[in-house]
Amino acid sequence: MSTQPGQPPRRLPDIEATPFGDSALMLKVATADAEERQSGSRRLREILLDVRPHGLTDVVAGVDSLLVEFDCLAVSHGQLAQTIRLAVAGSGLEHTEPGRAAELFVIPMVVSDTYSPDLPAVAEELGISQEAVLGLLEESELSINLLASAMAPMMGAVRFPGQVSRCKEPRTNVDSGSVMVAGTSAIIQPFPGPSGWKVIGRTPLTVCDIRENPATSYRPGDRVRFRIVPASEWEHLEGQFLRPEGHQDPMTAPDSRKDH
Template identity: 45%
Template sequence: MSIHLEAPIATERYGDSAVMVTVRHPDAALRAGHIVDVRDRLVQRRPFGVTDVVSGLESLLVEFDPLITAAEHVEYALRLLADLPPLDALHVTPKNFVIPIIVTEQTAPDLDEVAAEWGVPSDDVIDHLLRSTLTISLLGAAMAPMMAGLETVRPIRRRAEPRTDVPPGSIMVAGTNAIIQPFPGPTGWRVIGRTPLTIVDINRPEPVSFSTGDIVRFERIDTAAAARRDGEFLLPNTNGAPA
């Protein structure tokens, strides 16, 4: 984690109760990295009146109560936070996850299209996924883990026509990101596999076991192994760092 943010942040008023924060820099990866840094600082040192934060890939929506603070105060606090070195408390050790996936015609309906886009055999696309070390950059809709660091031949385009109902556990990719669908729902991302594990369980006191900054790798398993692990709750790897 950087000590100082080399790129300046920009803020924009989003109505009477929110400020949008972005990072000014031509490099998208750097923008995405810095915004994670700003979010961690903000969440750790919650400025008075800030009620919640919504993470985007390269942005942060900071929501506040306008009856006890004002956009000017929030923007000032954000600039201070961006200038300060991060708290030691931020240096938590990331957890490691090894997530099993099955790749079949049924569970990876977009695999051939991605392969065609890259001009490689389908197995090559899965090899890229399996050798990627991904970092959870944010929790997306319904606590879905959004991961950065997917190895690609070139960034993956979204589908022109979104799929309306993708089953839970689907491994989806777009750009150089991957995400796992926790609940059935629509997506414009490419579906290239599925995990039999339960990613989000709302009946547990902590519905997810992962948080931002954690490390994820995927391992391919066969359908028999998948059947044995069907519904198992995703937990971090306890055998140290993934091989």
């Protein structure tokens, strides 16, 4: 992080590349610092989606790693790892300017006994009151780190005083819109399904809809704030598609309406 201005990096960045089967590589920035690994893996993803090295077919973001899938007939593990290191050397890992300006999403969330079954346990684990848990969530400006399964926005970091553990027994079905936390990350369940994260609220909005194009309006790098709203607002907001702040409602802006 302390490269002299105007001087290109002298050495190739330290990127661990581990074969994950015959057609994938697991990439990790070799540093003991967790924050650096996380921002590094995000930057790696940006670089690879931008450069699209020969043979690369897709990437899957992890919390502090990046899985790179490739066509093993087009390129070998070693060749691809080398191309990636060169691409990173050229672009720089520390540069984190996003390709487009980050959008801000303000997401309403309802808290109730039904919607927040794990709130008491989270408060107890963190040693603070339930109100304080919600207060810290509302105060935190979160950044979307990656899109997890079914385009779920995984974001960090909530300013919790400690780490929130996962459920001992994962739930087999968590309702869509559920706002969940684990560690100091938060995630929203886009579709009903299993999850081991702790459920502390629920948004009435639809965060992912495959009839929309694209199916989500958020992308990695975008910012999120949660706003706790009374249950009375549920009905009014239910099913509305999540859009960024400042986005004009398509109902009042005929120009931006899609032809079905």
